[in-house]
Amino acid sequence: MIEILKDVLTKNGLLFAFLVVGSILLLAFWISKWLTYKRIPSVAIAIVIGLGLAFLGENKGISDIPIFAGMALLGGAMLRDFAVVATAMGADMNEIKNAGLAGAVSLLIGVSFSFFLGALIAFAMGYTDPKSIATIGAGACTYIVGPITGTALGVPSDIIAISVAAGVVKTIVATIGTPLIAKTIGLDNPHSAVVFGGLIGTTSGVTAGLAATDPKLVPYGALTATFYTGLGCLLCPSVFYFMILFLVG
Amino acid sequence: MKIYGVAMLALCFLVGKVLGNYLGLLIQIDGDIGGVGFAMILLIFSNSYLKKKGLMQPETAYGILFWSSMYIPIIVAMAATLNVRSAISGGWVAVCAGAVVTLGAFFLVPLIAKIGKEKDEKTPDL
Numbered sequence: 510m511i512e513i514l515k516d517v518l519t520k521n522g523l524l525f526a527f528l529v530v531g532s533i534l535l536l537a538f539w540i541s542k543w544l545t546y547k548r549i550p551s552v553a554i555a556i557v558i559g560l561g562l563a564f565l566g567e568n569k570g571i572s573d574i575p576i577f578a579g580m581a582l583l584g585g586a587m588l589r590d591f592a593v594v595a596t597a598m599g600a601d602m603n604e605i606k607n608a609g610l611a612g613a614v615s616l617l618i619g620v621s622f623s624f625f626l627g628a629l630i631a632f633a634m635g636y637t638d639p640k641s642i643a644t645i646g647a648g649a650c651t652y653i654v655g656p657i658t659g660t661a662l663g664v665p666s667d668i669i670a671i672s673v674a675a676g677v678v679k680t681i682v683a684t685i686g687t688p689l690i691a692k693t694i695g696l697d698n699p700h701s702a703v704v705f706g707g708l709i710g711t712t713s714g715v716t717a718g719l720a721a722t723d724p725k726l727v728p729y730g731a732l733t734a735t736f737y738t739g740l741g742c743l744l745c746p747s748v749f750y751f752m753i754l755f756l757v758g
Numbered sequence: 759m760k761i762y763g764v765a766m767l768a769l770c771f772l773v774g775k776v777l778g779n780y781l782g783l784l785i786q787i788d789g790d791i792g793g794v795g796f797a798m799i800l801l802i803f804s805n806s807y808l809k810k811k812g813l814m815q816p817e818t819a820y821g822i823l824f825w826s827s828m829y830i831p832i833i834v835a836m837a838a839t840l841n842v843r844s845a846i847s848g849g850w851v852a853v854c855a856g857a858v859v860t861l862g863a864f865f866l867v868p869l870i871a872k873i874g875k876e877k878d879e880k881t882p883d884l
Contacts, residue, residue, distance in 0.1 A: 530831040533838075552830055559837030570839040577838075584835030590794050592832050594771050595825035597798035598805060605802075611873035618870060619863060626862055627855040634851045645851060649859040657789070671852050674844050678856025684837065686860065694867045704871045708863040712794070713840075717833045724830065732795050739782065739791025 515576055522579025530583065533558050553688045553721035560681060593716060593731045600728040601699065608703035612733045615707030620741050623650045623710065624749050627675065632757065639754045641668045645675060646753070647745035651711040652676025654741035661746035680714035687718025696722065699729040706730035710737030763821025770800040 518525045537555035541547055545554075566573030572581035582588070605612075627649025631642045640662040648655025648671065655672025687696070687705075695701055706715045706729065715734040719726045778793025785791070801822075808814040846853070 563842040592829040674852035682860040735794035
């Protein structure tokens with residue numbers, strides 16, 4: 510009996526994922542309404558439940574468990590990016606034009622700030638090899654920039670693992686922290702959302718954080734965040750690495 | 759038909775991704791730079807063009823809006839498939855670097871957000 514049930518759920522993984530995520534959102538809605546009196550948005554609660562479920566698995570979170578493998582397809586890059594693009598239907602072109610300059614500035618500052626602050630922390634915590642420092646700094650940009658920089662510079666895999674971990678921590682902090690801090694930093698309009706996307710940069714964290722804050726802001730943040738990883742991959746293993754080499758080496 | 763909307767969305771997405779990968783190739787990075795951004799801009803333009811021409815049927819738009827509304831469930835699924843364990847087992851360096859950088863960047867938002875806004879206030883004076 511159980512075997513047949515498991516078999517059906519595994520073979521129809523994506524559909525089971527719809528059911529699982531739908532149930533999480535419903536549960537989150539109830540928690541938000543009855544336990545927090547809507548003070549904490551249900552989306553934020555749902556994301557935290559999701560992060561909690563990720564502990565049940567290993568590298569790929571809950572999708573490491575065979576019956577939940579469909580979660581990896583539903584939450585994977587393809588459908589995520591597809592849905593992010595679809596949110597542009599609600600975006601206002603004029604808002605984007607107005608925020609264009611601020612968005613470009615925020616991208617440059619965002620990548621440099623994350624890299625050099627991350628590198629400084631690595632240095633302060635005992636890393637002296639410029640290649641390792643640059644890789645950890647790159648990981649503080651996003652979990653994609655880290656390994657790309659590390660591979661380009663030829664650092665050992667444990668340093669690459671640290672850089673990926675730093676990027677994932679960034680995603681998690683952005684996801685949980687954004688709705689909590691949004692009011693304080695004036696993140697309640699498209700203009701700020703464009704800047705926010707450029708400063709934080711990790712597409713998953715930016716879009717999840719904005720979704721938990723106000724879903725209307727998602728397309729604006731996603732628009733700049735999508736350029737961040739590319740810019741990071743361009744600057745970190747080259748110009749920024751040489752600057753670290755100059756400072757430390 | 760709703761599928762027209764989904765197909766149009768897929769077209770914008772794929773064209774954007776191809777452009778992003780070409781841009782990556784151009785500056786010699788093996789990857790996609792801004793693909794999602796290009797796709798979003800394409801979708802915004804084609805949507806407003808089709809609306810002007812009166813070709814954007816409500817049914818077509820629903821096909822796109824459905825995927826737009828699937829965004830939050832997808833993010834919840836994504837959160838559940840993150841490598842949360844490695845984030846913590848990466849040690850204090852990873853946790854400090856990731857957290858401090860993100861919190862620091864939060865507080866840069868109001869500073870840099872001033873850039874375009876000052877301009878906005880000046881324009882009416884000109």
